[in-house]
Amino acid sequence: MGTSTAAQNQESPERRVGRLAARLRNHALWDSLLIFSPPLLIAIYLAVYLYRGAWIAPITFLLLSGAVIGVGLLAVVVRTRPLIPSVRFAARLVDEKTKAKDRFLTLATIDVALSPDALVGRLRREAAALLERIDFRREFPYRIKRSFYWSFLVSLIAAALFHLSMPLMGSTRRQAPAYEKLNELAEKMAQRPPLSELAHDLRTLAMQLEHPNVAEQEKQTLIHKTLEQIEKQQKKEEEKESRALLGEASSTLQGLEQQSARSQQKDTEKGDGGARSNPSQEEQGEGKQSQGGGGDSKGERNAERSKDMRQGQGARGDPKEQGKEKNQQSQGDGKDSQPDPSNKSGKDAGKELTGKTPGGSQEKLGRSRSEEIPQGAPPAERFYQPGEQGKEEVKGARYVTVQLPEELAADSKGEGTISKPSKETRAYPKAPVSNAPLPAYVPEAPTEKQQLPLEYRGIIR
């Protein structure tokens, strides 16, 4: 220590002023670092928080962290650069502290080569004598500035606000579709040979879930089956990471199972109303089924059905047979059953139907459909109007199924209204099914009022 002080004293005053300038530069750098560190750390913490909470993807997390650090460093540089003290400034500080009357300023700034050596030497000696009076560490200590405390406080408040707003954000957060999650898990599992089979199952399940035609009941069964497989595998698995992966898959599937059960329950509750709208996939399937005959026979059938409905005599059918028919439909002759948009009879039937359906909008719909659908080649899917058939069966169709108590009684006796059999071997629905399109489905819309003929009031539940 004593040696270093002696060495310092032997240093020329100009060099010591230079060292003070470097020290002050470090102070400026520390100031900037301290000011920007709290917000930087908070930002990184928030990024980690979001990443760990699976709010952001790993790549987003990396990019975000990189950007935060980059911006922080840039801010430090931008703030520090103008604050870096010059040698002149340092010399003036030393002059003020030692009351040297600008000796250090003169020494630090004059061109020694152009000045008389004797005078410069004398000035150095005078300055060195004055320097002995002060210790830079004592005279120019680093003190934390008030700006740091403000920065710290503001950062803390920002972090607190973030945490307070998290529940709010959680409620508005969009859930990724379940099948995407399952696909992700399947990909991860596929990388581990013991789980590859399970990965395949998960992928199949994801595809099934994604498919709109698969019934909710069926989905539930599939989920349950896969869940069982996962549990079995979980018991076998010894590796920690695989177990964690399986656990994640299991929890995802459990969530899906619950979700599926809830939606099924909802559907049942809606179905109790007698006349129900059909936003779910299952119901869409049913609707498709109702239109499901061959292209040639469809128009006729529709016409017949609408006629029956007008007459107030619903066609009767055996519910069991209906079920069978459903299964047949779901087994997938959907493509065959797609109507030809250019089919005249179909169009006519549609017109007829729309004409009879209460509400002018349906009529408009019918008209616009005949205008828009091009003749000749089948139109692209997007050109189909709600209620029309396309590749994906009936697009946006919603139906009303009406079954009267008399029909039910007749069904139980075995008297079903036998519709005109199709050329194909497909079963024909015995229960009267209307394909009259309902207004567009609006989620969470107030319960729509179905206008019914007066004679049906009190009959239909």
Add this chain to the structure above:
Amino acid sequence: MEPEKFQQVFKRLEAEVRKVIVGHDDVIRQVLIAFFAGGHVLLEGVPGLGKTLLVKSLSHVLGVSFKRIQFTPDLMPSDIVGTEVLTEANGRREFQFKKGPIFAHVVLADEINRATPKTQSAVLEAMEEKQVTVFGESHTLASPFIVLATQNPIELEGTYPLPEAQLDRFFFKLMVVPPSPVELREILKRTTGTETGDAGKVLPDDGGKVINQMQQMLRQVLIAPPIEDYVVRIVHATQPNLSNSNGSTSPVKQYLRFGSSPRGAQAIILGAKGNALADGRIHVSYEDVARVIYPALRHRIILNFQAEAENVNTDEILAEVVKQVPRS
């Protein structure tokens, strides 16, 4: 010469002059600084303040020749610089140059504003070039050479104010102010009693050599570039025709017709160096500059009509300039 010796001589000179002159410490110091800086001094003050006595005492302590010229309206240039006179020697008649009073080390131009501009201008060449030209022949003046001119701010009738060009040739303009009561008592004591203070000679009769060494020493004093920059900014700030962004201040724009010439900056630097040496330092500080800004610039900035109408003087404007120009 060693800086210590300069300071020693300077202090002795000051002390000796103070034996005769009561008060006016700053004026004595500035006159000595101007002398060693090789400049001329314009002393302004009402009659009876000791201006002439100061100059006489100074020449005495310096051990150099002294001449006094009383400027009057009928004073001719030849009365100052000298003239060719026809002389007869050994039966031959020839013109011989008869030196005027300007040929002295210290010249007192008393009430310089009473002479005509023609006569005043005769002093110009002598002050700047340190030589005079008579009938086409140049005559070098003695070294060291200093003109100490006095002027009376009152009784301006029949006077000829010095033109700006001539004012600019004065290194300093010093204001000789009336003495304080204490100083006046001391003056009375010295002048009305039997004891009279006499200034002794500090430098020997051939003191010219020492004076030259001291003048050289003064120019070697170290000055930091930031201090030079400050002087430049100060002088620049006195220019009324520059925009505010270039350093000109609002009072300058309002009250000044002309700003300082580069001679102003030279005077400040040399004056500051003299001040530093007089204080025993070999480098100039900001305080040295601050002490000489007023005497170096007050006669170099020219007031406009508005300033005269509002009775604003140059020192007030300079104070504003000093306040507004940052040191770094």
